Amino acid sequence: MRFLDLLVMSVNNLRRRKLRTALTVLGVIVGTASIVVMMSLGIGMSEMQMELMESYGSMTAINVYCDTYSQPEGSQEPVYMTDEVIEQFRRMDYVDGVSPLLNVGVMMRQGQYTANYVNLVGVTEDYMKQITVGEGRYPKMDGSEVELLFGNMVLQNFSNGKRGSSYYETGELPDVDLMGKPIFVIYDMDAYYQSMNGGTGADGTAVKPPKKYLVPVAGIVAGGENEYNQYSWEVYTDLEALKAQLKKIFKKNPIPGQPTNKKGKPYSYFIYSNAVVYVDSIDHVKEVQTAISDMGFQASSNSEWMEQNKKQSQMTQMVLGGIGAVSLFVAAIGIANTMMMSIYERTKEIGVMKVLGCDMGNIRNMFLMESGFIGLMGGVIGLALSYSLSYLMNHLPAVTQMMMGMGGMDGSISRIPPWLAGAALIFAVVVGMVAGFFPAVKAMKLSALSAIRNE
Amino acid sequence: MAEEAEKKKESPIIQVKNLYKIYRVGESKVYALNGVDFSLRRGEFCAVVGPSGSGKSTLLNMMAGLEKPSKGEIVIAGTHIERMTEKELVTFRRENVGFIFQSYNLLKTMNAVENVALPLSFRGVPKKERLEMARKYLKLVGLEKQMDHMANEMSGGQQQRVGIARALVVNPRIIFADEPTGNLDSKTTKDVLKLMRQIVRKRKQTLIMVTHDNYLAGFADKQIHIVDGKILKIEEQHHEDEEEL
Ligand SMILES: Nc1ncnc2c1ncn2[C@@H]1O[C@H](COP(=O)(O)OP(=O)(O)O)[C@@H](O)[C@H]1O
């Protein structure tokens, strides 16, 4: 028998009993929709968790920390993170990029507004390109000049020096125009405070107020004034340029934040307390992290947290999917029942077909197609239903509000990725065919004789 | 007489040898067929006659491969069908056998043409071709006006004509008919029988008909009388090609 003829016969048989077919399909619709919607919630929740984590930092970044103050006592040489160590990191397997973080506390000023403490961070290009710039552009990274990339929330640090009103008191952003007007940076804060208090230096002379530097602002990190991301609170610049600038300002004097040797003298090179190592993929994070720890540094990453989270969300998805699967299982029983009914009804017809020479396999396939078709119809409609339910859930104000209550997560709570849609369809068809398999075999084995026995 | 001799030489299309069918009903055994031997030539119209319960249907069903004999052989066109599996039997029927039922057994969801075309679809004949053939055979049985009627929109005689067309459309070598006119009135019965005889004779097909009616058996070339599962006698008679229908 031709496939098409078989298909037409199956479909006609389904059309013959429209109500019964519709009810059976309804079961599959409910089953498919409950699996898909449940899974979509699981996926939505775990993806949202992921996004939340990503906002705390990249999944493939390892933060390396070296405490410059609590180095081992005694004769042992302190383990410091120097440019040489950074180069070692860079040469490790799977490492895509490295950036030390040179943190310098500075003061910034524009007009009557002052930010008393801003963390200026010198980074390499590897780090800089992780940041998304909202307004303006990236700072120059060729070491020639210090240009600033402002975190999108740094502005909250500025307060009006005369009136002393800060953002925290007024809730109003200071009238500082980062991109338009010049920003002055004071690097030597010690000298600034000493000069303010009329203090004296080591040689007894009055401390002169330190020099203010006019520093160009290249851009601002993407995000609104209240949209936190990990780059929101810092000001970034080119590491090499910052190093050159600091050397020029402090000459032989110790640079604030840099450790000194046992005699209290500064080192001739820069020592970093923090660095970030970028690994090529999540799978290698653990390996690289261990290697760095073995070198005597503290290393941390989101990978452990994430792994734990992954396991948990897999569990959630399985539980949710399992709940949905129960209703599809019930639907499968419905399909089997419908097919059995149909076979009892058509016993005579099946017998006649066998007497007339219809191949046994064809009879079986005809019934398999019928049940598969029930699965397919239920799957398609169930999927459509899932999409609408998903849309409703993502847009219903009550749900959105509840979500905001749950740790302020935003984004869609119900997500149906293409693989889920495809898998649901295939699954529905397979369930239909499996449920219809035994009835189909039963039909195939029906005795042809029953057809000619006159009742 | 020369013609007669020629017929004898021709190897038989159906040979039944020492055939038994024993049903077990509780403790007792029912000998539905109790040692049956006969053979049929190609193109013969044979009637199996006997009272109700004599084993006629059992014999027919076994020849059509719907039931297994308890003992004995059935050789059709040189092949032993009692040794075939069910799957092989289906194929055998599809390729060699047409079947006419007492209660017509048309599929209720199909109209006359589709019903006639059904056995062709089992053979994988494309739709257009098989509908065309079905129409041709419906015309042959005189139903050009009822082609698109559903089964329940036709009289018993019309339905049986559809049944005959369905049996003939595959151009089978052998046609089995179990009480084909059992549900028809006597006028229609005669018409249907004459039609069957005429077509089958023209195409040199073998027709085996079961009936309990001696008068109807008289239409056949050969009558096999069965009583209690045994052949009582075999009668042969020649009918001239009768008047046109
Ligand atoms: N499936 C069966 N089980 C038991 N006995 C049967 C069965 N089929 C037929 N018989 C018996 O076999 C005998 C012949 O039956 P059947 O061939 O149908 O007779 P006919 O067609 O000549 O009226 C009857 O006595 C009947 O009761």
Ligand SMILES: [Mg+2]
């Ligand atoms: Mg009978």
